Amino acid sequence: xxxxxxxxxxxxxxxxxxxxxxxxxxxxxxxxxxxxxxxxxxxxxxxxxxxxxxxxxxxxxxxxxxxxxxxxxxxxxxxxxxxxxxxxxxxxxxxxxxxxxxxxxxxxxxxxxxxxxxxxxxxxxxxxxxxxxxxxxxxxxxxxxxxxxxxxxxxxxxxxxxxxxxxxxxxxxxxxxxxxxxxxxxxxxxxxxxxxxxxx
Amino acid sequence: xxxxxxxxxxxxxxxxxxxxxxxxxxxxxxxxxxxxxxxxxxxxxxxxxxxxxxxxxxxxxxxxxxxxxxxxxxxxxxxxxxxxxxxxxxxxxxxxxxxxxxxxxxxxxxxxxxxxxxxxxxxxxxxxxxxxxxxxxxxxxxxxxxxxxxxxxxxxxxxxxxxxxxxxxxxxxxxxxxxxxxxxxxxxxxxxxxxxxxxxxxxxxxxxxxxxxxxxxxxxxxxxxxxxxxxxxxxxxxxxxxxxxxxxxxxxxxxxxxxxxxxxxxxxxxxxxxxxxxxxxxxxxxxxxxx
Numbered sequence: 234x235x236x237x238x239x240x241x242x243x244x245x246x247x248x249x250x251x252x253x254x255x256x257x258x259x260x261x262x263x264x265x266x267x268x269x270x271x272x273x274x275x276x277x278x279x280x281x282x283x284x285x286x287x288x289x290x291x292x293x294x295x296x297x298x299x300x301x302x303x304x305x306x307x308x309x310x311x312x313x314x315x316x317x318x319x320x321x322x323x324x325x326x327x328x329x330x331x332x333x334x335x336x337x338x339x340x341x342x343x344x345x346x347x348x349x350x351x352x353x354x355x356x357x358x359x360x361x362x363x364x365x366x367x368x369x370x371x372x373x374x375x376x377x378x379x380x381x382x383x384x385x386x387x388x389x390x391x392x393x394x395x396x397x398x399x400x401x402x403x404x405x406x407x408x409x410x411x412x413x414x415x416x417x418x419x420x421x422x423x424x425x426x427x428x429x430x431x432x433x
Numbered sequence: 434x435x436x437x438x439x440x441x442x443x444x445x446x447x448x449x450x451x452x453x454x455x456x457x458x459x460x461x462x463x464x465x466x467x468x469x470x471x472x473x474x475x476x477x478x479x480x481x482x483x484x485x486x487x488x489x490x491x492x493x494x495x496x497x498x499x500x501x502x503x504x505x506x507x508x509x510x511x512x513x514x515x516x517x518x519x520x521x522x523x524x525x526x527x528x529x530x531x532x533x534x535x536x537x538x539x540x541x542x543x544x545x546x547x548x549x550x551x552x553x554x555x556x557x558x559x560x561x562x563x564x565x566x567x568x569x570x571x572x573x574x575x576x577x578x579x580x581x582x583x584x585x586x587x588x589x590x591x592x593x594x595x596x597x598x599x600x601x602x603x604x605x606x607x608x609x610x611x612x613x614x615x616x617x618x619x620x621x622x623x624x625x626x627x628x629x630x631x632x633x634x635x636x637x638x639x640x641x642x643x644x645x646x647x648x649x650x651x652x653x654x655x656x657x658x659x660x661x662x663x664x665x666x667x668x669x670x671x672x673x674x675x676x677x678x679x680x681x682x683x684x685x686x687x688x689x690x691x692x693x694x695x696x697x698x699x700x701x702x703x704x705x706x707x708x709x710x711x712x713x714x715x716x717x718x719x720x721x722x723x724x
Contacts (some may be wrong), residue, residue, distance in 0.1 A: 240719070244677050246580035264666060272617045272633060273617070273629070273633075275632060276626070276629055276632075304622065304626065304629065306577075306617050306619055306620050306621070306622055306629075307478060307481070307482070307577075307620070307621075308577040308581065308620070309577060309578075309581035309582045310577070310581065310617070312581070312582045313581045313582045313583060313591055313592075314641055316663045320582075322582075326481050326482055326484075326485070326488075329483060330481050330482075330483055330484060330485060333483055341626075343625040343626070344622065344625040344626060345483075346623075346625070347479070347624055347625040348478065348479040348482050348483045349479070349483065351478075352476070352479050352480060352483070352484070352487065355473075355476075355491075356530065360441050360473040360474060361445070361473060361474050362442035362443075362446075362474050362477075363442075363446070363474075364442070364443065364446040364447055365446075368624070371624065390664075393662065396662075396703055397447060400450070400700065400701050401449060401701075402446065402447045402448070402449055402701060403446065403447060404446070408445060409440070411473055412471045413471050413473070413494070416494060417473055417494075419447035420486075420490045420491060420494065420720065421487070421488065423490065424484050424486040424487040424490065
């Protein structure tokens with residue numbers, strides 16, 4: 234939630250200008266329809282309408298560092314309902330990408346890590362996702378196996394994995410590499426161009 | 434009828450049971466689903482959450498493949514459908530030039546539910562029902578991605594879709610209308626934040642029960658996983674004993690039309706639907722996989 238700080242806020246329009254290529258946050262008139270329909274508000278620090286407001290006021294540190302953007306499930310309810318056609322879900326995505334590019338530490342590192350591991354897995358497997366590889370890589374990168382073992386969480390995870398495995402829904406094999414694996418490699422190579430390059 | 438088919442990665446993995454029922458239904462309807470040759474991962478949530486280039490380039494490659502194949506493309510995974518539609522809009526717009534993929538857009542992208550609930554198919558299904566699902570009180574759970582946002586999905590009824598209900602009526606079941614039919618299950622947060630799924634899905638269970646439903650019917654395999662897999666865990670957490678099987682709509686089509694493999698498909702679920710089906714008088718002749 235917003236708290237009053239001792240410092241007067243320094244508004245700046247630069248963030249809204251950078252977002253303008255995606256959507257017009259300045260069109261927001263604070264009707265709060267987005268926050269009212271958002272199913273994830275219970276897990277957020279700022280409500281969606283507050284993120285838009287803070288973005289419009291140029292409060293970059295707050296919006297790039299908030300939990301909200303990472304627990305947003307991209308259900309697109311906000312974007313669908315906004316009377317001024319603001320792509321709020323799109324703003325959440327833009328802020329996530331910008332947070333990573335600017336080296337911001339994620340307040341939800343497990344979520345960030347999951348997305349990055351997903352894409353690494355697709356690249357490693359040659360163009361398709363291997364779910365067992367994703368889960369294995371995610372767990373391995375996450376660490377804390379001993380803590381999970383003690384809390385019983387590891388046993389619960391393994392039991393779930395077994396339930397899926399015995400139904401042949403989780404088979405430890407890689408998907409076949411695509412004929413177009415070079416195209417996929419090229420797509421990934423191009424994607425590392427920083428978005429900042431497009432700014433004037 | 435011959436269409437292109439883009440299964441998406443999970444239909445080869447954790448949703449392999451969905452894939453089986455889709456194949457079964459296709460054979461019942463004389464529908465040939467030709468898998469797109471050399472399709473790649475659409476990028477899912479991970480790409481659009483972290484990298485706008487990947488988010489468009491990955492699904493765009495599939496659209497180029499689909500266009501080359503020259504047929505409409507049917508997509509069972511709701512998120513893949515959404516990503517392909519996003520790429521379609523981008524390729525047809527000013528961003529198309531940046532992606533460097535020539536795309537005329539002459540083919541239509543369908544989500545599987547929408548495709549199989551066209552009037553012609555509903556008529557065909559009605560004529561082929563051999564075992565009406567009488568007494569099956571179900572809520573249709575659509576999830577988010579097949580309809581939102583309408584500017585991307587081109588759906589007219591994002592807030593209150595009705596095609597699952599229409600299908601269930603044709604199959605002889607009793608669809609119950611409810612207000613949470615497009616509420617989010619938590620989707621891709623399931624691995625990193627399972628606690629969020631627990632909160633969201635428990636709301637769905639409670640609402641479904643309040644409506645008088647005995648089960649969910651879905652078309653999205655992410656929704657199926659999030660509503661089916663944690664049911665015991667959520668029950669323990671909230672001190673309740675939930676029993677709400679989560680059917681794929683294709684499984685119910687197979688059941689009503691008498692496909693011999695239905696019991697095998699249902700064995701993929703974690704919440705065993707058999708007790709519910711026995712309650713409404715469904716008997717499986719062939720002894721099959723036990724849970």
